[in-house]
Amino acid sequence: MTTLLRIDASAQQQDRSLTRMLTNLFTTELLQANPDVKVITRDIGQDPVPAIDHRFIHAAFTPPDAREDWMTDRLALSDALIDEVAAADIIVMGAPMYNYGMPAALKGWIDHIARIGRTFSFDLARGDFPIEPILKGKQLVVLSSRGEFGFEPGGPRAHMNALDPAIAACAHYFGVDAANIHTVAIEYQEFKDERHERSVIAAKDATRALARRFGQARGTNDACVPAG
Numbered sequence: 001m002t003t004l005l006r007i008d009a010s011a012q013q014q015d016r017s018l019t020r021m022l023t024n025l026f027t028t029e030l031l032q033a034n035p036d037v038k039v040i041t042r043d044i045g046q047d048p049v050p051a052i053d054h055r056f057i058h059a060a061f062t063p064p065d066a067r068e069d070w071m072t073d074r075l076a077l078s079d080a081l082i083d084e085v086a087a088a089d090i091i092v093m094g095a096p097m098y099n100y101g102m103p104a105a106l107k108g109w110i111d112h113i114a115r116i117g118r119t120f121s122f123d124l125a126r127g128d129f130p131i132e133p134i135l136k137g138k139q140l141v142v143l144s145s146r147g148e149f150g151f152e153p154g155g156p157r158a159h160m161n162a163l164d165p166a167i168a169a170c171a172h173y174f175g176v177d178a179a180n181i182h183t184v185a186i187e188y189q190e191f192k193d194e195r196h197e198r199s200v201i202a203a204k205d206a207t208r209a210l211a212r213r214f215g216q217a218r219g220t221n222d223a224c225v226p227a228g
């Protein structure tokens with residue numbers, strides 16, 4: 001059975017959010033293609049996770065068998081969020097661009113997912129690259145929206161895109177290789193012109209196509225459909 005983890009990070013509610021519209025479309029189409037998909041939803045836009053603090057870091061870097069009760073309690077939400085990621089074959093992430101980067105809610109979620117001993121190991125014997133991911137084999141569908149345009153590689157605002165590179169840099173914590181990140185982005189939202197309308201249509205088409213591809217796959221291994 002395929003499991004989908006749906007994450008929404010927009011601070012806007014369903015009727016005013018383009019990324020929620022896309023995550024909803026992806027989920028609906030995926031279920032249509034494969035009704036057996038199990039869906040886990042995590043709405044960090046409406047229900048943000050608290051920022052990590054010195055107590056969280058102290059707890060996370062204390063070995064499990066040496067943790068005091070307060071440490072276990074402090075990590076409970078992080079453990080639950082990681083369990084959701086670990087259970088997923090596909091992660092669909094509604095990720096609006098806020099101030100050229102990711103919404104604080106999404107960054108807060110990633111701060112809870114990146115955990116030593118759970119999503120990565122750290123060993124200086126590995127030399128200059130001591131971090132090794134623990135989770136593997138997942139697909140990530142990033143459904144974004146931007147008010148401006150031209151953030152793609154080679155575009156006029158590519159140098160201002162602090163969203164897609166940041167998600168890609170952290171994807172190994174979710175068990176996602178670079179080749180398994182599939183990004184669709186609506187642009188021109190602030191212009192509200194024909195370019196925006198065309199962009200919405202193209203993004204919906206691309207989202208449907210991705211959902212159909214993943215819907216035809218079955219189980220963790222089959223979900224690793226080659227990009228293209």
Ligand SMILES: Cc1cc2nc3c(=O)[nH]c(=O)nc-3n(C[C@H](O)[C@H](O)[C@H](O)COP(=O)(O)O)c2cc1C
Pocket residue numbers: 010011012016017018019020096097098099100101145146147148149189
């Ligand atoms: C707080 C905030 C910051 C934003 N910053 C940017 C930005 O830096 N660049 C950009 O192109 N659009 C920016 N936008 C526009 C959003 O990316 C756009 O409205 C998008 O559709 C938001 O996603 P949503 O519709 O799912 O809420 C910003 C919007 C908000 C609310």
